[in-house]
Amino acid sequence: EVQLVESGGGLVQPGRSLRLSCAASGFTFDDYAMHWVRQAPGKGLEWVSGISWNSGSIGYADSVKGRFTISRDNAKNSLYLQMNSLRAEDTALYYCAKVGISGWIDYWGQGTLVTVSS
Amino acid sequence: EIVLTQSPATLSLSPGERATLSCRASQSVSSYLAWYQQKPGQAPRLLIYDASNRATAIPARFSGSGSGTDFTLTISSLEPEDFAVYYCQQRSNWPHTFGQGTKLEIK
Numbered sequence: 001e002v003q004l005v006e007s008g009g010g011l012v013q014p015g016r017s018l019r020l021s022c023a024a025s026g027f028t029f030d031d032y033a034m035h036w037v038r039q040a041p042g043k044g045l046e047w048v049s050g051i052s053w054n055s056g057s058i059g060y061a062d063s064v065k066g067r068f069t070i071s072r073d074n075a076k077n078s079l080y081l082q083m084n085s086l087r088a089e090d091t092a093l094y095y096c097a098k099v100g101i102s103g104w105i106d107y108w109g110q111g112t113l114v115t116v117s118s
Numbered sequence: 119e120i121v122l123t124q125s126p127a128t129l130s131l132s133p134g135e136r137a138t139l140s141c142r143a144s145q146s147v148s149s150y151l152a153w154y155q156q157k158p159g160q161a162p163r164l165l166i167y168d169a170s171n172r173a174t175a176i177p178a179r180f181s182g183s184g185s186g187t188d189f190t191l192t193i194s195s196l197e198p199e200d201f202a203v204y205y206c207q208q209r210s211n212w213p214h215t216f217g218q219g220t221k222l223e224i225k
Contacts, residue, residue, distance in 0.1 A: 044203075044216065045154075045162065047215055047216055060212070102164075104164055105164060
C-alpha cells in the first residue's frame, strides 16, 4: 500500500524558514517523480514544485521560485521542501504527491499545515 | 506560466443530470491535461489524464475531451457522491499549474 506521510509543518514567523519532509513507502521510491502541492484554507489547489526520479528535472511555481527548494533522498525514500523567506500567503496545507506511470499524480499524502504569522 | 481557467465557478445540478465542466488554457498544452476531484477534508483524486483517459477505478460516467487549449469534463448522469470540487491541471510545461476549480453542488 502506498503511503506518503508529511511532517515539519507548524507556526512560523514571516521571513523565517521551515523544512517539510515526506516519508514514502509501499512503492519503489526512486522510480517515480514526486511533487508538492498546497492548498490555502478554503482555497483551491496550487502546484508548488516537482522533482524527477533522479533529481535531474526540477520545477517551481513562480510564487515560490528563489525561496523554496525541493530535494529527495532516494536512499531514505524521502522528499523534502526547504522553504525560506516565508510569507503570510504561504500559509496552506502542503501535500506530498507521487506521480504515476501515467505522468500524473496518483497518490497524495494527508498534508502538513504551515501557518506563517507573527 | 500557463494559466488554466475553469468555468463555471459553481454548477448547480440535480442527481441524474448531465454535468459539463470546462477548462481553458492560456496556450496550447497538447493533451497534457488532467482532471481531479476533491471532496471536503480529503486529498484530490485523479479522474482523467491525458485529456481523455479514465484513471484506475473511475466510473464510465466520467469522460474527458479536448486538446490544445479547450477541454471538457463530462459526467453523464450525476450520482450523489459526484458533488465535489473539480480541478484541471496541465503538465505541458513547468510549472504544472492547476485551474481555480469548479464546485459542483446539489440543486
